[in-house]
Amino acid sequence: MKVTVVGAGAVGASCAEYIAIKNFAAEVVLLDIKEGYAEGKAMDLMQTASLNGFDTKITGSTNDYAKTANSDVCVITSGIPRKPGMTREELIGINAGIVKTVSANLIEHSPETIIIVVSNPMDTMTYLVHKTTGLAKNKIIGMGGALDSARFKYRLAEALDAPISDVDGMVIGGHSDKGMVPLTRLATRNSVPVSEFISEDRLTQVMEDTKVGGATLTGLLGTSAWYAPGAAVSGMVQAIACDTKKIFPCSTLLEGEYGLNDLCIGVPVVLGKNGIESIVEINLSDAEKAHLSSSAEGVKATNGLLEL
Numbered sequence: 001m002k003v004t005v006v007g008a009g010a011v012g013a014s015c016a017e018y019i020a021i022k023n024f025a026a027e028v029v030l031l032d033i034k035e036g037y038a039e040g041k042a043m044d045l046m047q048t049a050s051l052n053g054f055d056t057k058i059t060g061s062t063n064d065y066a067k068t069a070n071s072d073v074c075v076i077t078s079g080i081p082r083k084p085g086m087t088r089e090e091l092i093g094i095n096a097g098i099v100k101t102v103s104a105n106l107i108e109h110s111p112e113t114i115i116i117v118v119s120n121p122m123d124t125m126t127y128l129v130h131k132t133t134g135l136a137k138n139k140i141i142g143m144g145g146a147l148d149s150a151r152f153k154y155r156l157a158e159a160l161d162a163p164i165s166d167v168d169g170m171v172i173g174g175h176s177d178k179g180m181v182p183l184t185r186l187a188t189r190n191s192v193p194v195s196e197f198i199s200e201d202r203l204t205q206v207m208e209d210t211k212v213g214g215a216t217l218t219g220l221l222g223t224s225a226w227y228a229p230g231a232a233v234s235g236m237v238q239a240i241a242c243d244t245k246k247i248f249p250c251s252t253l254l255e256g257e258y259g260l261n262d263l264c265i266g267v268p269v270v271l272g273k274n275g276i277e278s279i280v281e282i283n284l285s286d287a288e289k290a291h292l293s294s295s296a297e298g299v300k301a302t303n304g305l306l307e308l
């Protein structure tokens with residue numbers, strides 16, 4: 001398995017690090033436009049190999065896509081992150097051009113690749129890749145829900161005063177401060193609904209804290225997060241590489257599923273060697289359906305800003 005990660009910044013380097021540490025890929029190519037930057041990150045990461053016990057070979061490239069040729073999976077993290085007070089949607093002006101060029105370059109050298117889109121606003125960038133590349137829809141996957149669900153579990157464990165490994169939960173919908181739909185009704189502690197342990201008010205607080213998870217970290221860090229985003233991407237790449245058929249909420253093109261059409265938004269999917277093996281349609285309550293449909297309206301409004 002050869003994986004390319006475009007953008008050797010905070011998120012790209014974290015993706016490469018977690019992929020390597022999990023030791024399932026033969027090769028990771030880090031590519032960045034900044035001269036020498038990806039080579040430097042790759043060398044630094046390779047010098048952790050004997051310490052962390054992995055054999056994945058990490059190489060760097062300054063914008064030379066020939067080095068990415070025949071990648072099985074390509075991850076796009078290139079683009080600017082938000083600063084405190086900004087929304088992800090405000091990044092569209094710069095990031096759309098970057099994602100369009102980068103995805104075209106990747107496909108030129110790896111026509112069979114699966115692309116994982118990370119750059120924000122992620123659902124709209126995923127839609128842009130659909131609209132501009134002609135890659136099959138199962139091969140274009142947006143990363144948002146895997147991260148948002150990890151943050152949901154963190155907040156649930158905090159509220160329950162439970163170990164995170166005891167908690168399960170999923171976030172669907174758009175990867176935006178307002179659009180996320182944490183499925184509190186379905187969240188469990190060791191298969192018991194969390195509503196058995198905490199009040200409705202506390203659960204509402206968990207939901208609100210989850211939705212602004214990225215904004216909270218951006219306020220603390222001065223730029224957006226990278227450890228959990230990198231870990232989330234590595235989990236998705238591993239599911240594809242090892243054909244595990246695990247379910248992750250991912251941004252995918254909907255064509256009638258969940259009553260939605262012509263947009264990419266987070267829903268549960270099965271990930272395997274073909275990328276998105278299937279979209280999982282679960283029964284949502286009326287409130288959850290309404291929340292998802294207003295989230296979809298938000299994503300569509302941002303898609304409307306694309307120059308297609």
Ligand SMILES: NC(=O)C1=CN([C@@H]2O[C@H](COP(=O)(O)OP(=O)(O)OC[C@H]3O[C@@H](n4cnc5c(N)ncnc54)[C@H](O)[C@@H]3O)[C@@H](O)[C@H]2O)C=CC1
Pocket residue numbers: 006007008009010011012031032033034037077078079080081082091095098101102117118119120122143144147175223224225226229
């Ligand atoms: N979907 C998600 O859940 C998440 C998305 N993000 C998004 O990921 C993106 C990257 O964030 P960070 O890594 O923190 O930013 P960063 O600024 O640390 O790194 C971005 C890198 O992209 C490179 N780059 C810019 N244009 C390029 C091009 N045309 N070709 C190749 N490389 C190029 C830059 O030189 C830089 O090294 C942002 O848009 C951010 O909003 C971040 C966290 C989570």
Ligand SMILES: O=C([O-])CC(=O)C(=O)O
Pocket residue numbers: 081082088120147175213214215217218224225229
């Ligand atoms: O918050 C941001 O801008 C970056 C991101 O998508 C996240 O960490 O969820």
